[in-house]
Amino acid sequence: MSTRPIATAAMLAIGDELLSGRTKDKNIGQLADVLFLAGIDLKEVRIVGDDEEAIVEALNALRSRCTYVFTSGGIGPTHDDITADAISKAFGVPCLHDPLAMQLLGAMYEKRGVEFNDARKRMARMPEGAVHIENAVSTAPGFNIGNVYVMAGVPQVFTAMLSTVVKTLEGGVPMLSRSVASPFGEGDIGSALAEIQKNHPQTSIGSYPRFSENRFSTEIVIRSREDAPAEAAERDIMAMIAEIAASKAAS
Known part of the structure; x- marks a missing residue:
């Protein structure tokens, strides 16, 4: 680091x-x-x-x-x-x-x-x-x-x-950015995403809602100065999306 x-x-x-x-x-x-x-x-x-x-x-x-x-x-x-x-x-x-x-x-x-x-x-x-x-x-x-x-x-x-x-100017280490497309709105992912952010304090995770064809989706952006923390957060976000999708399919 x-x-x-x-x-x-x-x-x-x-x-x-x-x-x-x-x-x-x-x-x-x-x-x-x-x-x-x-x-x-x-x-x-x-x-x-x-x-x-x-x-x-x-x-x-x-x-x-x-x-x-x-x-x-x-x-x-x-x-x-x-x-x-x-x-x-x-x-x-x-x-x-x-x-x-x-x-x-x-x-x-x-x-x-x-x-x-x-x-x-x-x-x-x-x-x-x-x-x-x-x-x-x-x-x-x-x-x-x-x-x-x-x-x-x-x-x-x-x-x-x-x-x-x-x-x-004397800058620092540039921030890296990763983006994950979630097909679910912020109301579906909010609580789980907050827990992921808590578990990955070396990252900054933002959610940006989209509205198209009468439904909400979310772009999730992970920022970090190191690759490893961003990769770990991305894995958890992908798992979160898969879990929500499975839950909705079962209901």
Whole structure:
């Protein structure tokens, strides 16, 4: 069995537009997929509005108990993009116009023939001591401070930043996954499946109901960092399904 430590993560998605439903978040699933492959357990996701105190409170709670925290949204040019200020407040450092970010953005806007005005300069603000996260799509960088990685909310930009960040993270042993198709609904398998989970603590067993042709079935997913525990749980699940089938056939 591997002795590598398990890295954990949380996500903080920021923006009133997420809570109002005007914007449908796509970044949570993208982050979950990338972290799964890196062997990092995504433990929690929170969504907060454009409220500095709410952001600070959520960030401090998450960063105190997870290896990594990823944020999305709120680092644009408008008045309600307050993520940089909130992160700075959470870490107790000033929020400043970063010289390199100012240089990168200034050159980009000059090349485009667009005025580098005060609103656009807001995208160069970050906590003192933060390190850039490259933005290969639209230039304006994200930033990293402590165990917190602050990225844009636009999915294309978030994905580009994340692809840069994940290369720098110390992950763990990737989680293995096995899937078993059960022809029975959760009401039939629930109690027996709970007992199997209890008997196989090195696995995480999830059940996902399906409804087709007027009947329920279930996809059972077994996750583990080692093959042997997953195989043992799978054998017990297959035996459970066979037993339920025999019982129904006899009744």
